[in-house]
Amino acid sequence: MEMGNYSKVTEFFLVGFSQYPELQLTLFLLCLIMYLIILLGNSLLIIISILDSHLHTPMYFFLGNLSFLDICYTSSFIPPVLIIIRSQRKSMSFIGCALQMAVSLGLGSTECVLLAMMAYDRYVAICNPLRYPIIMNRVLCVHMATWSWIIGCLNSLVQTVLAMTLPFCGNNVIDHLTCELLALLKLTCSDITINVLVMTVGSIILLIIPLLLIFISYVFILSTIQRINSEGRKKAFSTCSAHLAVVILFYGSALFMNMKPKSKDTKTSDEIIGLSYGVITPTLNPVIYSLRNKEVKEAVKKLLIKNPWTGFLSS
DSSP, X not given: OOGGGSOOOOEEXXXXXXXXXXXXXXXXXXXXXXXXXXXXXXXXXXXXXXXXXXXXXXXXXXXXXXXXXXXXXXXXXXXXXXXXXXXXXXXXXXXXXXXXXXXXXXXXXXXXXXXXXXXXXXXXXXXXXXXXXXXXXXXXXXHHHHHHHHHHHHHHHHHHHHHHTSOOTTOOEESSSSOOHHHHHTTOOSOOHHXXXXXXXXXXXXXXXXXHHHHHHHHHXXXXXXXXXXXXXXXXXXXXXXXXXXXXXXXXXXXXXXXXOTTSXXXXXXXXHHHIIIIIHHHHHIIIIITTSHHHHXXXXXXXXXXXXXXXXXX
C-alpha cells in the first residue's frame, strides 16, 4: 500500500453518539451541569483546605492535589466536547487532538499514582499513628505528589508521541467524543505493535501495580482496625471507606476501558463508560471522599457562616 496515495491528516472529526441525534441536547446539558458541579465542588475543597489551618495535614494536601487534578482533567475535554456536540462540523485540529490526548492521558495517569500515595498515607495514619507526623512530613508529601505528576506526564508524553507520529493514511473520523488513544489507534494504517506494548507496560505500571499496593495497604489497615476501640474504628472506617469508594469507581472504569477484550464491539458502552470515567468520578470525589468527613463539614460551616476572608484568617 503506497503512502503517497493518501492525503496528510490535518484535522479529526469526532462523531461519537452521532447515531443518537435526539440525545445531543440532553448530553450537552448533562455534561455542562456536571462540569459546573466539578468546578464548584473541587474548588470549594481546595479553598477550604488552604484557608482552614485544621486541614493543613497530609491527607488534605493529597485531597487538594486530587481536586486540582480533577478540575484540570475535566477541563481538558469537557469544554471541547460541549463545542463539538453543538457544532455542525464536529472537527478538531491535529495539534488540538494531540494536546487533548496528552493532557487527559497525563492527568488520568497521575490520578492512578496519586490514589496509591493516598492509600499509603492512610496506612501510615492508622497502622503507625504515633510516627505519622514524622513519616508523613511536608518534604515527603511534596515528593510523593511531585512523582505522581512526573510519572503520569512521562507516560502521557511517550504514548502521545508514539500515537501521533503514526501514519493515518487519510483516516480522520474518530468514532468517539474525544481524542481517545484507543479510538485514534484504530485509524492508523501501520503496525501498532510498539504502541500496544507500551500501553500494556503503562497499564501494568499505572493500573495493576498501584491497585496492588492499595490492596496490600488495606489488608494491613483492616487488620489494624480490628484491634482498635469502637470509636477509633468508626473514624478509621469513615476515612477509609470514602477512599475505597473513589478507588473502586476510578479503577473500575479505567480497567474496563484499558483491559477489556478488544474483539468485542461495544462502542456505545465504551462511550458511556468513558463519560463515567471522565465526568462522574470527578463529580463525586468531593462528596464521597471529603464532604463526609467531620473536619470538612465543620470547615464548610465556618465558610458559610463567617466572612470567608476574615473568619478563616482570624481563626
